[in-house]
Amino acid sequence: xxxxxxxxxxxxxxxxxxxxxxxxxxxxxxxxxxxxxxxxxxxxxxxxxxxxxxxxxxxxxxxxxxxxxxxxxxxxxxxxxxxxxxxxxxxxxxxxxxxxxxxxxxxxxxxxxxxxxxxxxxxxxxxxxxxxxxxxxxxxxxxxxxxxxxxxxxxxxxxxxxxxxxxxxxxxxxxxxxxxxxxxxxxxxxxxxxxxxxxxxxxxxxxxxxxxxxxxxxxxxxxxxxxxxxxxxxxxxxxxxxxxxxxxxxxxxxxxx
DNA sequence: ATGGTTGCAACGCAA
Numbered sequence: 001x002x003x004x005x006x007x008x009x010x011x012x013x014x015x016x017x018x019x020x021x022x023x024x025x026x027x028x029x030x031x032x033x034x035x036x037x038x039x040x041x042x043x044x045x046x047x048x049x050x051x052x053x054x055x056x057x058x059x060x061x062x063x064x065x066x067x068x069x070x071x072x073x074x075x076x077x078x079x080x081x082x083x084x085x086x087x088x089x090x091x092x093x094x095x096x097x098x099x100x101x102x103x104x105x106x107x108x109x110x111x112x113x114x115x116x117x118x119x120x121x122x123x124x125x126x127x128x129x130x131x132x133x134x135x136x137x138x139x140x141x142x143x144x145x146x147x148x149x150x151x152x153x154x155x156x157x158x159x160x161x162x163x164x165x166x167x168x169x170x171x172x173x174x175x176x177x178x179x180x181x182x183x184x185x186x187x188x189x190x191x192x193x194x195x196x197x198x199x200x201x202x203x204x205x206x207x208x209x210x211x212x213x214x215x216x217x218x219x220x221x222x223x224x225x226x227x228x229x230x231x232x233x234x235x236x237x238x239x240x241x242x243x244x245x246x247x248x249x250x251x252x253x254x255x256x257x
Numbered sequence: 258a259t260g261g262t263t264g265c266a267a268c269g270c271a272a
Binding site for chain 1: 265271
């Protein structure tokens with residue numbers, strides 16, 4: 001493999017965003033694209049649209065909420081849709097191998113607010129993810145974790161840190177859980193290549209947040225140490241967020257060579 | 258910046 005281009009995009013309904021995704025694939029030609037919030041039951045997944053563009057697909061969906069998919073140029077094997085020991089009816093996890101690289105596509109729970117039961121669910125979910133990652137790192141050298149983490153890892157990833165201080169997506173326990181992933185053996189590709197740049201991947205639909213650049217960087221691509229060495233680029237493509245009827249997230253891309 | 262918008266699907270829930 002000379003070059004491997006991988007991207008993540010929370011599309012907030014694949015039914016609505018399929019034209020954007022098709023157009024983006026044609027223009028950007030990634031080897032792998034991980035999607036979150038497809039909001040589609042598996043029976044309704046637009047398999048043919050991706051085959052027509054020369055891509056294989058695997059997906060784990062549900063009606064109305066959540067749903068993840070991996071779009072890949074090459075065949076995928078060893079597909080898993082759940083974190084062991086985490087009984088979760090919500091479809092948020094998709095693991096697959098593409099060649100010798102393990103891909104883990106995540107739609108981490110949002111948490112709603114730090115007072116919410118959903119926040120407890122988020123932290124428990126992240127704890128089980130940590131256990132799973134430790135186990136997988138013992139078996140595999142090359143792992144990429146990517147998706148909507150619903151965590152802004154530091155104040156550098158927040159347009160207005162004072163307004164967000166202590167709130168969900170920015171709270172200390174969430175940031176600790178993210179930091180733990182780096183400690184066990186992953187690197188944040190965007191931060192590795194752009195140590196001080198303020199780039200966001202999500203902007204609220206309300207109050208013209210995108211036009212005002214009131215955003216957060218909550219969509220991430222993490223690479224295991226063995227792979228991170230070969231990451232030559234990682235960038236956020238703001239283009240799709242500026243289209244008519246956009247997702248509230250925009251794609252994040254990483255290149256390995 | 259404590260209101261506001263989007264998607265789903267049904268007039269509320271999740272983000």
